[in-house]
Amino acid sequence: MRPNLLEVEHVNKIFTRGGFVSRRVNHAVNDVSFSLAADKPEVFTIIGESGSGKTTLAGMILNSLPPTSGQIRFRGKDLREIRSRRARLEFMSHVQAIFQNPFDAFNPLKRIDRYLFSAAQRFTECRTSEKAEERADEALHKVGLSLAEVRGRYPHEMSGGQLQRVAIARALVSNPSLIVADEPVSMIDASLRMTVINLFKKLRDEFGVSIIYITHDLATAYYISDRLIIMQKGRVVEGGDARTVLAAPQHPYSIKLRQAVLSVDDAWRDSSFTGGMPAIAT
Amino acid sequence: MIAELRSIPSSDVVKAPQAVPLLSVDGLKAYYKVKLFGIDREVRAVDDVSLKINRNEIYGLAGESSSGKTSLIKTIAGAIRPPLRVVEGSVRFAFKDGERDVYKLSPHELSAIRWSHLSYIMQGSMSVLNPVRRIKHAFADFALPHVSAKGGDFTSLVERHLKRLHLDPAVLQAYPHELSGGMRQRVTIALATICSPEFIIADEPTTALDVIVQKGVLSMIREIQQEFGSSVLFVTHDMAVHANLTDRLGIMYAGRLVEEGRTRDVFKRPLHPYTAHLISSLPRIGDEAPKKGLEGSPPSLADPPPGCRFHPRCPLAIDICRREAPPMVEILPGHRTACHVAQADPARVRPVA
Numbered sequence: 031m032r033p034n035l036l037e038v039e040h041v042n043k044i045f046t047r048g049g050f051v052s053r054r055v056n057h058a059v060n061d062v063s064f065s066l067a068a069d070k071p072e073v074f075t076i077i078g079e080s081g082s083g084k085t086t087l088a089g090m091i092l093n094s095l096p097p098t099s100g101q102i103r104f105r106g107k108d109l110r111e112i113r114s115r116r117a118r119l120e121f122m123s124h125v126q127a128i129f130q131n132p133f134d135a136f137n138p139l140k141r142i143d144r145y146l147f148s149a150a151q152r153f154t155e156c157r158t159s160e161k162a163e164e165r166a167d168e169a170l171h172k173v174g175l176s177l178a179e180v181r182g183r184y185p186h187e188m189s190g191g192q193l194q195r196v197a198i199a200r201a202l203v204s205n206p207s208l209i210v211a212d213e214p215v216s217m218i219d220a221s222l223r224m225t226v227i228n229l230f231k232k233l234r235d236e237f238g239v240s241i242i243y244i245t246h247d248l249a250t251a252y253y254i255s256d257r258l259i260i261m262q263k264g265r266v267v268e269g270g271d272a273r274t275v276l277a278a279p280q281h282p283y284s285i286k287l288r289q290a291v292l293s294v295d296d297a298w299r300d301s302s303f304t305g306g307m308p309a310i311a312t
Numbered sequence: 313m314i315a316e317l318r319s320i321p322s323s324d325v326v327k328a329p330q331a332v333p334l335l336s337v338d339g340l341k342a343y344y345k346v347k348l349f350g351i352d353r354e355v356r357a358v359d360d361v362s363l364k365i366n367r368n369e370i371y372g373l374a375g376e377s378s379s380g381k382t383s384l385i386k387t388i389a390g391a392i393r394p395p396l397r398v399v400e401g402s403v404r405f406a407f408k409d410g411e412r413d414v415y416k417l418s419p420h421e422l423s424a425i426r427w428s429h430l431s432y433i434m435q436g437s438m439s440v441l442n443p444v445r446r447i448k449h450a451f452a453d454f455a456l457p458h459v460s461a462k463g464g465d466f467t468s469l470v471e472r473h474l475k476r477l478h479l480d481p482a483v484l485q486a487y488p489h490e491l492s493g494g495m496r497q498r499v500t501i502a503l504a505t506i507c508s509p510e511f512i513i514a515d516e517p518t519t520a521l522d523v524i525v526q527k528g529v530l531s532m533i534r535e536i537q538q539e540f541g542s543s544v545l546f547v548t549h550d551m552a553v554h555a556n557l558t559d560r561l562g563i564m565y566a567g568r569l570v571e572e573g574r575t576r577d578v579f580k581r582p583l584h585p586y587t588a589h590l591i592s593s594l595p596r597i598g599d600e601a602p603k604k605g606l607e608g609s610p611p612s613l614a615d616p617p618p619g620c621r622f623h624p625r626c627p628l629a630i631d632i633c634r635r636e637a638p639p640m641v642e643i644l645p646g647h648r649t650a651c652h653v654a655q656a657d658p659a660r661v662r663p664v665a
Contacts, residue, residue: 221376253600
């Protein structure tokens with residue numbers, strides 16, 4: 031049997047501040063475990079409010095933060111064993127990240143096609159610039175853009191949705207098997223948000239990429255995720271099949287979170303507005 | 313649970329038209345004008361916007377980033393600086409003690425109506441409150457010049473106000489970083505409402521907050537509005553917040569108001585293709601139907617497309633949309649839209665997803 035794509039086992043992260051006199055301990059991630067199967071790509075969602083430890087967890091999965099205790103294994107290999115530059119590059123070519131604000135993720139003075147080319151040269155066999163361009167173009171096509179649209183442009187010339195798609199294309203250049211997306215749509219305008227969300231679905235279904243989607247937005251989580259966990263103050267309070275959990279949450283915190291979601295349908299519950307599509311009367 | 317935010321069911325009969333709305337914005341054009349290397353550049357952030365806000369209502373303003381919402385509310389508050397300037401149009405308030413035309417007031421008169429008649433709740437509570445001063449000093453800095461009470465009277469006034477908003481007066485002794493995000497935002501709201509202003513502008517007051525806290529802050533805004541009978545201009549891009557809080561809703565796209573009506577009507581029967589798309593593409597818990605994103609991107613305001621600014625992305629665009637900018641026309645009672653197609657046949661505007 032092939033090892034799981036990702037195994038997170040009893041992971042803890044404790045940040046300490048101060049010295050002898052006033053020592054403060056922040057248990058950011060507390061005994062979190064889950065795993066993603068290798069043969070079944072899925073969108074796995076981590077839901078939590080600010081301070082719930084979801085971004086710390088993402089940092090540990092991306093191997094940019096070492097866990098205080100516990101183990102994270104990618105394809106059976108403990109992330110602690112990744113030490114050499116070569117092993118690190120190899121790991122990074124399989125696991126890529128997308129961040130919240132694409133305008134922060136790109137240097138405003140650097141042309142965005144450069145990011146795609148350097149990703150291609152670093153993570154793939156494409157050494158020549160022609161091959162790198164080909165690879166970049168291929169990745170851009172997966173997100174519905176093309177190199178011709180992007181070449182020579184700077185971040186400020188693109189809209190947030192376009193730029194986030196370029197960020198996703200950059201992550202796709204190395205053909206990763208796992209993408210960690212930390213609040214990828216919270217800075218994107220409503221009319222463009224669904225384009226990016228649908229793109230994650232497409233990556234899962236057509237390219238077999240597993241996605242760890244980190245969000246505080248329950249509605250988009252319901253829309254795209256297969257499984258999810260809900261975190262509160264570093265602990266996982268509830269997890270399981272996304273639809274089941276969100277339809278009928280069990281843990282008091284999940285129930286509170288679910289009830290706090292403002293829904294368009296509930297706004298006129300007492301009236302004839304029954305939900306679903308806005309009815310078009312004649 | 314949710315319905316309590318809206319104490320007046322919006323399905324009520326249309327409020328009797330009032331003689332004078334509290335705020336009337338007429339044909340307002342506010343452009344950023346920049347001269348760079350001898351070339352004039354103009355960004356038409358607010359382009360020919362007219363709207364009226366009645367007393368005692370929450371008017372929602374929705375739109376994407378760079379659709380001109382913030383420029384519009386800054387212009388309404390008279391808080392603009394070059395390069396943004398008003399090119400045409402007027403902003404008039406009918407306060408209880410007389411009418412004011414914001415762009416005919418002297419700076420001194422303008423600062424006299426601020427805070428006491430017109431106040432502003434901002435998005436980032438951390439950047440409103442000075443991190444190295446206690447909350448009580450923030451109250452003194454903002455509100456002291458606008459009230460007659462001084463010293464101990466002022467402190468008791470502030471404490472009374474906080475109690476009325478169900479906040480513990482002990483927060484006055486705290487530093488901003490000692491309070492949670494939601495608490496800080498409540499303090500900012502208390503700060504903005506201490507003089508019982510008639511008109512409150514709220515610019516994305518809950519965007520930076522967690523979902524659980526958000527509802528509490530929204531009910532607080534609704535409560536204040538009810539208690540003082542003030543009008544609130546509530547700006548957010550979150551349509552779910554608009555659905556649950558606002559009485560009337562205006563949708564902005566690329567510097568123009570494209571649709572306006574009672575919130576329920578706008579959601580139930582959008583009359584502009586952009587609104588129709590926004591509403592039908594909202595993901596909902598319990599709804600598994602695939603939703604489509606809208607093709608293309610919002611236009612640059614420095615070089616907007618001719619005619620209707622939405623036409624390059626509009627599934628319903630016809631010839632006239634490319635040539636002529638549609639005017640805002642009232643199609644149904646109290647429901648205006650700027651769309652050639654809807655004006656010809658409202659039934660053609662349908663959710664696209």
